[in-house]
Amino acid sequence: MNSTDLLRGGLFGLVLLLLLSCDRPYDVRPAGTGTDRMSVIFPNYQDVTVPCNIAPLNFYYTDPAGRRFTTTFSAGGLSFTRKGRDVVWKQKDWTRLLAAAVEGDIEVVSAWRDGDIPVSFRWCIHVSPDRIDPYLTYRLIEPGFEVWDDLEIVERNLENYDTRLISDWRNAGNHCMNCHIHAQGRGDLSMFYLRGEGGGAILNRGGTLRKLTLRDSAMISPTVYGEIHPGGRFGVFSTNIIVPTMHSYGGRRMEVYDTASDLCVADFDENRMLTFPETARDDVFETFPVFSADGHSVYYCTAQARTLPAGVEQLRYSLVRIPFDDRTGALGTPADTLWSAAAHDASACHPKASPDGRWLLFTVAAYGTFPINHRECDLCLLDLRTGETVPMTVVNDDKSDTYHSWSSDSKWFVFASKRGDGMFGKPYFSHVADDGTVTRPFLLPQKDPHYYDKMLRSFNVPDLGDAPVGFDAREIGRIWKEVPAESFE
Amino acid sequence: MSPKTRRIVWISLAAVLLAAGASQLxxxxxxxxxxxxxxxxxxxxxxxxxxxxxxxxxxxxxxxxxxxxxxxxxxxxxxxxxxxxxxxxxxxxxxxxxxxxxxxxxxxxxxxxxxxxxxFLPVGAQSTPFKIACAGDVWFALGYMPLAERDAMLGMLFSPAHTGSRYLRRLAETNLVSGDFEAAAKYLRILLNSPDDRAWALERMPDAWSPAYRQRIAEKRALLPQFDVVHGMDQTRVILHVLLNSNPSNKMALDYLLCLDLLGKDLDAFVEDYDPSLTGSRLYEEAMLIFLAAKGGMTEENLRHYRISPATFERFNRFVAGYKRDNGSGRNLTGEFGKSYWYYFYYAVRNEQH
Structure with a gap:
């Protein structure tokens, strides 16, 4: 064999290798009415409002029979054309386009051939000058009916596609870990739980991490839901006896309810747990406590106890507010009803106050206390200045919309929605204007437009932060292994 | 490298590859x-x-x-x-x-x-991933999609790759049976992009069902519960009753319920659940005889009502005689009665290690 033969053979092998390694186009069926891909593009970014610092909005066309796709984006004299079913941006081009479109629209023309028929339509992306907090934390979890394996808590940079693990199963003995929450969108004040042996509540104050056992003998369980006070000294929590059950009919899958729940306050400076007789009654459930923006009140959900599970569909929670003394950590009385379950014949969950004190965002379901499995569950926005709710039809969809959080400037909120497949929570973002106008939400963009098609995990409790949290999964692993949990009395 | 050395290298390499291939084969x-x-x-x-x-x-x-x-x-x-x-x-x-x-x-x-x-394979903290992966098969066969879906989801969750056609196919099909096409679409799309599962998924695309597949779905849907009960994850009897109350002709669910009663030696529950006009078996006759004997109900009327054959009745008498003769020892009963419910009822011992 001479050198020319060798070269020919090598070239042939290379071509063969390239052909074999070429990706086959991703089959996008089933699409259309009755499936989880009803719109002609996915993610459907038509007429959404995005912040001026968002990562490129990559998407694909869902028409299985379509070909020769061309998409032209125009704004402020700039124009970009992308060819192909998958529309994937270079970061540099996208940043230029966004800059050109601030406070305006990106005009888009989509065109393709459906068989021999040309199809074309115009749409737009509205660009808001309000920047969104650039960091989003979320837990990635398989929808596993109260069990888990290989959990990860991720921090995503919303300005690009960078992610990093802030806690994961590899470093934390595959124990359960609950979702990470920022206080008022602050990257330097946040917490989450590591459950099981060696675990505790991980409190991040200014980058200093502590592991806490937030429990005393008067409490019915360890702390479950809660929030850190804006001042950082206190946390308000619920303690819950949680029972997972199932529905036999109607595609409702799981029903999770509490057979008991109370409120308590943790004093992180004094290592004290404070409990109160008014919020520890057997005949009343109290849950999902959060602080008001000024830290002088606590919002929470409350319901009359029922015989369960028989009475689960009569279990409806109202939304109330009680005074909070930020010098002593005491919860005051009486509770003031902001949203009545009886008046609305529905149940409130997960209140979250905007950091500017203007809004209270919460979830409304037909009944119960675990809206993630309730298809009818929608977000509700209460204007705390007027006591009126704001229409949210543009935000809500036909599947569960819940687990929301605010950006630190109170202009954006993120929530987990199961729209589409109904099983997997995905993070959507909406803008709130000063007059209460909310915008059509957009799905967290991903580098691979088919990312959500392949994803078999839910984005659980997406939470916005103005800065990265000052720790990573390795640091959490060290704390899990080496640092004893501080006890609370 | 000399041609000879090169030849040796090639031959050695081929031999190693051949040996590895043969071992794999x-x-x-x-x-x-x-x-x-x-x-x-x-x-x-x-x-x-x-x-x-x-x-x-x-x-x-x-x-x-x-x-x-x-x-x-x-x-x-x-x-x-x-x-x-x-x-x-x-x-x-x-x-x-x-x-x-x-x-x-x-x-x-x-x-x-x-x-x-x-x-029913228990699904809990003590269950192995393999058993969890298998636990939903019976629920799918019985027509109880909530648990068939749950067990497929858990099987996938605990599988090493956190995916697999075994689970994705079941998840797609439970949702096709339930009529939740939006959920099914997610799994079908993933399967469509896997060469080994593509044909399977294509047959199940909502607009491509063959008459045979339509028939299969119709048969499965006929088994679905028709009303809602909120139940615990391990309330097997409650679930079987939901299936039966929704569809009394679900004979498989009835037999599973009765056999569940009998394997748990709960004869009171068995008698409550048993209607001889709906199903029959020598097993049920044998169980009824223990119950009737214990409750003093060995009347002609009861024997007729529970459709107990003279042969079974006669065998039962022989079993009782042997039992009494050997003072409750099963030593001499194994040969003739080892495969009877009577033998199981008196001599099967629960292994508490499980």
């Missing part, structure tokens, strides 16, 4: 179901061996049962179950394959029965 021939179960879990052979270790004869049979049951090859399941030696998985699939042929009760006592665990 021998492994696949010896453990065909290990390879198939690995494929159903989205794993290569090497990944599967890393995750599960080297198989043995018993694990090969267990994986075979799981593989064939997922494909609903009940004849193959029955044949493999015959090779099993007293494992819960073996009994579970033995019972399921019999139930698919309407013979659950008739053949229940012919086989090792580890109490209720031979009918």
């Amino acid at each position: 021998a492994f696949c021939v010896r453990y065909p179901y290990f390879r198939k179960y690995a494929a159903q879990n989205g794993l290569s052979l090497a990944e599967a061996r890393k995750a599960w270790g080297h198989p043995d004869k018993l694990s090969e049979v267990a994986m075979g049962l799981a593989v064939e049951a997922a494909l609903e090859n009940w004849t193959a399941v029955a044949a493999l179950a015959a090779e099993d030696r007293k494992s819960e998985i073996g009994t579970y699939y033995y019972n399921l394959s019999n139930a698919m042929n309407g013979q659950l009760a008739d053949r229940l006592m012919d086989y090792y029965q580890p109490f209720e665990r031979g009918l």
Whole structure:
């Protein structure tokens, strides 16, 4: 064999290798009415409002029979054309386009051939000058009916596609870990739980991490839901006896309810747990406590106890507010009803106050206390200045919309929605204007437009932060292994 | 490198590759179901061996049962179950394959029965990932999609790759049966993009159902619950009652309920659930005789009502005589009555280690 033969053979092998390694186009069926891909593009970014610092909005066309796709984006004299079913941006081009479109629209023309028929339509992306907090934390979890394996808590940079693990199963003995929450969108004040042996509540104050056992003998369980006070000294929590059950009919899958729940306050400076007789009654459930923006009140959900599970569909929670003394950590009385379950014949969950004190965002379901499995569950926005709710039809969809959080400037909120497949929570973002106008939400963009098609995990409790949290999964692993949990009395 | 050295290198390399290939081939021939179960879990052979270790004869049979049951090859399941030696998985699939042929009760006592665990594999903190992966097969067959879906989801969650056609196919189909096309679409799309599952997924695309597949879905839908009950994850009897109250002609659910009562030795529950006009088996006759004898109800009327044959009645009398003669010892009863419910009722001992 001479050198020319060798070269020919090598070239042939290379071509063969390239052909074999070429990706086959991703089959996008089933699409259309009755499936989880009803719109002609996915993610459907038509007429959404995005912040001026968002990562490129990559998407694909869902028409299985379509070909020769061309998409032209125009704004402020700039124009970009992308060819192909998958529309994937270079970061540099996208940043230029966004800059050109601030406070305006990106005009888009989509065109393709459906068989021999040309199809074309115009749409737009509205660009808001309000920047969104650039960091989003979320837990990635398989929808596993109260069990888990290989959990990860991720921090995503919303300005690009960078992610990093802030806690994961590899470093934390595959124990359960609950979702990470920022206080008022602050990257330097946040917490989450590591459950099981060696675990505790991980409190991040200014980058200093502590592991806490937030429990005393008067409490019915360890702390479950809660929030850190804006001042950082206190946390308000619920303690819950949680029972997972199932529905036999109607595609409702799981029903999770509490057979008991109370409120308590943790004093992180004094290592004290404070409990109160008014919020520890057997005949009343109290849950999902959060602080008001000024830290002088606590919002929470409350319901009359029922015989369960028989009475689960009569279990409806109202939304109330009680005074909070930020010098002593005491919860005051009486509770003031902001949203009545009886008046609305529905149940409130997960209140979250905007950091500017203007809004209270919460979830409304037909009944119960675990809206993630309730298809009818929608977000509700209460204007705390007027006591009126704001229409949210543009935000809500036909599947569960819940687990929301605010950006630190109170202009954006993120929530987990199961729209589409109904099983997997995905993070959507909406803008709130000063007059209460909310915008059509957009799905967290991903580098691979088919990312959500392949994803078999839910984005659980997406939470916005103005800065990265000052720790990573390795640091959490060290704390899990080496640092004893501080006890609370 | 001289031509001779080069030739030696090539020959050595070829020999190594040949030996590795032959070893792999021998492994696949010896453990065909290990390879198939690995494929159903989205794993290569090497990944599967890393995750599960080297198989043995018993694990090969267990994986075979799981593989064939997922494909609903009940004849193959029955044949493999015959090779099993007293494992819960073996009994579970033995019972399921019999139930698919309407013979659950008739053949229940012919086989090792580890109490209720031979009918329903418990899913809990003590369950192995393999059992969890298999636990939904009975619920899918019975028509209870909430638990069929849950167990597929948990099976996938605890599988090494956190995916696999075994689970994705079941998740797609439970949702097609339930009529939740939006959920099914998610799984069908993933399967469509896997060469091994593409044809399967294409047949199930909502607009491509063949008459045979439509018939299959219609039959499954006829079994679905028609009303809502909120129940605990392990309330098996409640679920079976929901299925039966929704569809009294679900004979498989009825037989599973009655056999569950009997394997738990709960004769009061059995009598409450048993209607001889709806189902029958020598097993049920034998159980009724114990109950009637204990309650003083051995009347002609009761024997007629519960359709107890003279032959069964006569055998029962012989069993009782032998039992009394040997002061309760089963030593001399094994030969004639070892496969009767009477023998199980008096001599089967629950293994608390499980």
